[in-house]
Amino acid sequence: MGRFLFGRLMQSLVLLWLVSMIGFAILHLAPGGPLSQFIAGGNLNADDIARLMAQYGLDRPLPVQYLEWVGRFLIGDWGNSFRDQQPVTAIIAGHIGATLELMLTSTLLSILIGGTIGIIGAVRRYSIFDTVATIGAMIALSIPTFWFGLAVIYVFSVDLGWLPAGNRQTMGHGSFLDRVHHLIGPCIVLALVSTAIWSRYMRSSMLDVINQDYIRTARSKGVPPFQILTHHAVRNALLPMITITGLHVPALLGGALVTETVFTWPGMGRLFLDSVSYRDYPVVMGILMFSALMVLIGSLLADLMYALADPRIRGAGR
Amino acid sequence: MKQDDPMQIQEPLLMLSRRGLIMGGAALMAAGTLGLPRGAAAQSAPAGQAIIGFSQEVTVLHPLMSHNEVDQGVFWNLYSTLWAAGPDGTLVPVLAKALPTVENGGLSADGMTWRIELRDDVKWHDGTPLTAADIKFTIELVQNPEFRAQGRNGYTQITDIAVEGDHVITWKLKEAFAPLISVLGWMFVVPSHILSKVADPNDPAFAAAPVGTGPYVFAERQTGNYVSLKANPDYFGTPAYLDTLIFKYIPDLNAMYTQFKTGEIDYIGLQGIPANFYDEAKSLPDRAIYEAPRGAIENLTLNLSHPALSDKAVREALYMAIDKTAIIDLVYYGVHKPAATFLSSAHWAYNPDLAPHEYDLKKAAAHLDSAGWVIGADGIRVKDGVRLSFSNSTTTGNQLRAETQQLLADDFKKIGVEMTINNMVAAVLWADFWKNSEFDSLMTGTVYTIAADPDVTHRFGSAAIPLEVGSGSNVSRYKNPALDALLLQGRTEFDHDKRKAIYFQVQAMIRADLPFLPLFDTIQLEGTVKGLDGYAYNMNTLCNTWNAASWKKTI
Numbered sequence: 001m002g003r004f005l006f007g008r009l010m011q012s013l014v015l016l017w018l019v020s021m022i023g024f025a026i027l028h029l030a031p032g033g034p035l036s037q038f039i040a041g042g043n044l045n046a047d048d049i050a051r052l053m054a055q056y057g058l059d060r061p062l063p064v065q066y067l068e069w070v071g072r073f074l075i076g077d078w079g080n081s082f083r084d085q086q087p088v089t090a091i092i093a094g095h096i097g098a099t100l101e102l103m104l105t106s107t108l109l110s111i112l113i114g115g116t117i118g119i120i121g122a123v124r125r126y127s128i129f130d131t132v133a134t135i136g137a138m139i140a141l142s143i144p145t146f147w148f149g150l151a152v153i154y155v156f157s158v159d160l161g162w163l164p165a166g167n168r169q170t171m172g173h174g175s176f177l178d179r180v181h182h183l184i185g186p187c188i189v190l191a192l193v194s195t196a197i198w199s200r201y202m203r204s205s206m207l208d209v210i211n212q213d214y215i216r217t218a219r220s221k222g223v224p225p226f227q228i229l230t231h232h233a234v235r236n237a238l239l240p241m242i243t244i245t246g247l248h249v250p251a252l253l254g255g256a257l258v259t260e261t262v263f264t265w266p267g268m269g270r271l272f273l274d275s276v277s278y279r280d281y282p283v284v285m286g287i288l289m290f291s292a293l294m295v296l297i298g299s300l301l302a303d304l305m306y307a308l309a310d311p312r313i314r315g316a317g318r
Numbered sequence: 319m320k321q322d323d324p325m326q327i328q329e330p331l332l333m334l335s336r337r338g339l340i341m342g343g344a345a346l347m348a349a350g351t352l353g354l355p356r357g358a359a360a361q362s363a364p365a366g367q368a369i370i371g372f373s374q375e376v377t378v379l380h381p382l383m384s385h386n387e388v389d390q391g392v393f394w395n396l397y398s399t400l401w402a403a404g405p406d407g408t409l410v411p412v413l414a415k416a417l418p419t420v421e422n423g424g425l426s427a428d429g430m431t432w433r434i435e436l437r438d439d440v441k442w443h444d445g446t447p448l449t450a451a452d453i454k455f456t457i458e459l460v461q462n463p464e465f466r467a468q469g470r471n472g473y474t475q476i477t478d479i480a481v482e483g484d485h486v487i488t489w490k491l492k493e494a495f496a497p498l499i500s501v502l503g504w505m506f507v508v509p510s511h512i513l514s515k516v517a518d519p520n521d522p523a524f525a526a527a528p529v530g531t532g533p534y535v536f537a538e539r540q541t542g543n544y545v546s547l548k549a550n551p552d553y554f555g556t557p558a559y560l561d562t563l564i565f566k567y568i569p570d571l572n573a574m575y576t577q578f579k580t581g582e583i584d585y586i587g588l589q590g591i592p593a594n595f596y597d598e599a600k601s602l603p604d605r606a607i608y609e610a611p612r613g614a615i616e617n618l619t620l621n622l623s624h625p626a627l628s629d630k631a632v633r634e635a636l637y638m639a640i641d642k643t644a645i646i647d648l649v650y651y652g653v654h655k656p657a658a659t660f661l662s663s664a665h666w667a668y669n670p671d672l673a674p675h676e677y678d679l680k681k682a683a684a685h686l687d688s689a690g691w692v693i694g695a696d697g698i699r700v701k702d703g704v705r706l707s708f709s710n711s712t713t714t715g716n717q718l719r720a721e722t723q724q725l726l727a728d729d730f731k732k733i734g735v736e737m738t739i740n741n742m743v744a745a746v747l748w749a750d751f752w753k754n755s756e757f758d759s760l761m762t763g764t765v766y767t768i769a770a771d772p773d774v775t776h777r778f779g780s781a782a783i784p785l786e787v788g789s790g791s792n793v794s795r796y797k798n799p800a801l802d803a804l805l806l807q808g809r810t811e812f813d814h815d816k817r818k819a820i821y822f823q824v825q826a827m828i829r830a831d832l833p834f835l836p837l838f839d840t841i842q843l844e845g846t847v848k849g850l851d852g853y854a855y856n857m858n859t860l861c862n863t864w865n866a867a868s869w870k871k872t873i
Binding site: 035036051052084085087090091094166167270 | 470583
């Protein structure tokens with residue numbers, strides 16, 4: 001297990017280094033720069049622009065800028081944002097709560113609902129329920145999030161007035177119930193698509209399992225059907241789901257670009273979008289490295305959990 | 319408001335009061351906000367909140383660092399300036415006891431020596447009294463070459479700053495520079511007692527916990543979400559009516575308008591209501607909609623080093639071929655007003671007597687004929703081997719500008735001119751492409767003035783071409799020695815009326831030379847909910863929350 005972990009860690013470090021180099025190069029080679037936002041305001045002269053370029057060190061060769069960035073990154077200084085001068089780590093920390101709140105809620109909801117639908121669909125394969133669920137999943141997967149978000153706002157906020165038209169809380173207030181109220185809209189939108197996805201995963205995973213020999217054996221031994229389902233089928237069907245959940249961790253923290261924009265949700269997705277369009281190099285790099293870290297940790301965790309849940313893997317890893 | 323505006327019929331009183339507020343009552347308004355007594359009426363403790371919607375995020379709370387328009391909208395409430403301009407351009411003293419003039423001894427007769435007396439009852443939000451040392455520190459910080467200042471225009475002229483006692487400051491100018499008084503009208507004073515202790519002038523700590531002297535104190539900030547301010551109980555001027563201001567960031571314009579409609583925000587500010595919702599917005603119950611001039615002139619910026627555009631006859635013909643009314647009505651839902659020069663018609667130095675613009679394709683074609691541009695085999699004019707063809711660039715994703723480009727290209731084609739379209743993302747356009755005059759022509763909304771002063775040396779002066787001298791914003795590469803002389807006169811003249819006459823001439827000269835083709839005076843559609851009173855737009859600021867301390871809730 002120790003050697004397995006060490007190997008994985010080494011792999012991860014090399015990957016992180018590659019991600020940082022490629023990300024840095026692409027970001028800086030893309031046309032434009034972080035000062036454009038100030039130039040567009042029209043109050044800066046060319047000599048002001050040249051002065052700011054020099055002050056921010058943007059006029060130096062790219063490798064020099066990269067090495068400086070890496071050096072600082074390694075000692076925990078992720079730089080300051082060009083937009084608001086605040087440390088990148090503080091900015092990321094300030095956005096992650098909103099994203100976690102939204103993504104955890106919607107993911108838990110969709111795993112629970114999608115999982116249940118998938119199990120029932122697999123057990124009652126080709127039943128009316130299964131057909132409706134399959135068609136429903138296809139429709140849900142094809143609806144553009146952007147459009148669906150606007151439709152939810154239009155119907156539930158503008159027309160019916162049941163839900164707020166966005167934001168994480170009522171400005172100046174923000175009790176627990178108020179926050180839940182604000183969560184409903186974006187959760188519906190996010191959960192719709194992911195419920196469909198989870199139900200499909202669960203259904204196929206269950207179908208694999210219930211055709212296995214040990215299920216037939218259990219049935220022939222007279223184990224009650226419900227017990228077969230809970231003790232034998234679902235537990236085994238959940239194994240591949242662990243991997244998928246692990247790979248889903250970065251998405252939990254990466255946020256949802258479209259939904260966060262439509263619902264004015266101050267999360268990581270929108271931060272990334274804003275930072276890219278402003279060419280806020282330190283923030284973009286910070287988010288990139290953070291996400292890469294999360295992907296690596298997520299897959300590592302999935303492997304570990306898998307090993308814990310399944311003795312066969314543990315044996316192979318030894 | 320337009321004449322057929324239904325609100326004018328339904329609510330004549332509301333309209334009247336709003337007009338009166340903005341035009342006639344401007345000085346009074348400014349006085350109230352900016353620290354002068356508003357009257358004897360007793361004022362109760364601040365109460366309630368206003369949620370201000372912006373489609374740009376408030377970024378930097380250090381008022382001297384590079385910042386955007388909405389940041390200034392916060393600065394006006396958090397900090398104070400020596401004086402400030404009301405909606406009609408009249409300067410009103412804030413931290414200064416009076417505006418410096420030759421009569422009151424604030425200015426020497428040649429305008430080279432300044433002496434400013436400060437109020438003695440101003441306290442920083444942490445309780446420390448404001449002194450002349452703070453003003454000195456602020457000016458010197460902007461001058462500090464290490465500091466990432468927004469701009470130094472005017473500040474570089476100041477020298478020999480001296481403090482007399484606690485409340486008098488004096489300085490000399492290297493050369494007379496009349497626009498300085500406007501520039502200082504945007505100089506938000508920062509606390510010397512806090513910032514002088516920090517070794518690195520760019521240390522971000524102050525921006526995270528700003529301390530000012532304004533009517534509001536900093537309360538809380540959630541990046542990507544909002545900034546909130548609380549009323550300052552020790553404000554030296556008339557205290558704020560509202561207890562809390564929340565500057566909410568809503569990145570999507572449609573989402574922002576929806577939140578204005580559903581009442582999640584009380585005021586919809588920068589970038590305003592999308593023009594396509596204008597009619598619907600006017601019919602919303604319990605909402606007041608305003609046509610606020612931004613001071614930005616939408617225009618075609620021409621590169622005068624382009625072989626065809628360098629010909630004045632071509633520029634004149636192009637101008638005649640622009641149907642401003644059609645652009646405004648067909649593309650912009652009739653929101654904007656035709657522009658005639660680099661100043662908004664609401665600006666105090668606007669010249670109303672410029673040669674009128676006339677849309678006439680026949681005249682335009684005849685003008686090109688007589689200038690020797692003959693139609694070639696492909697229908698495009700040629701002269702001395704130069705084809706009358708140029709490209710136009712603007713930022714991608716701006717649908718309305720793209721439509722305007724189409725209208726223009728169609729009309730230009732009718733007079734034998736080819737205009738191709740070469741749009742690019744903002745981060746590319748506003749980089750070398752703009753600075754090094756790599757474009758043929760640009761379609762942009764430009765604020766030509768600095769701190770609303772009519773001086774445009776940096777935009778049209780021969781010595782302000784960035785490609786040639788590395789400084790300035792004269793990206794058209796326009797050169798006119800007569801204009802240079804006139805601009806110098808305007809910079810060194812301190813008398814308001816004489817300056818006005820000079821800038822009338824400047825506008826006439828630019829109208830004749832056409833280094834850019836003005837399209838329209840940009841109007842921003844803003845709105846407030848019923849019961850939020852006191853709003854007044856002011857094109858002499860970058861953001862109309864400049865007087866939010868005068869806002870109050872009546873419902």
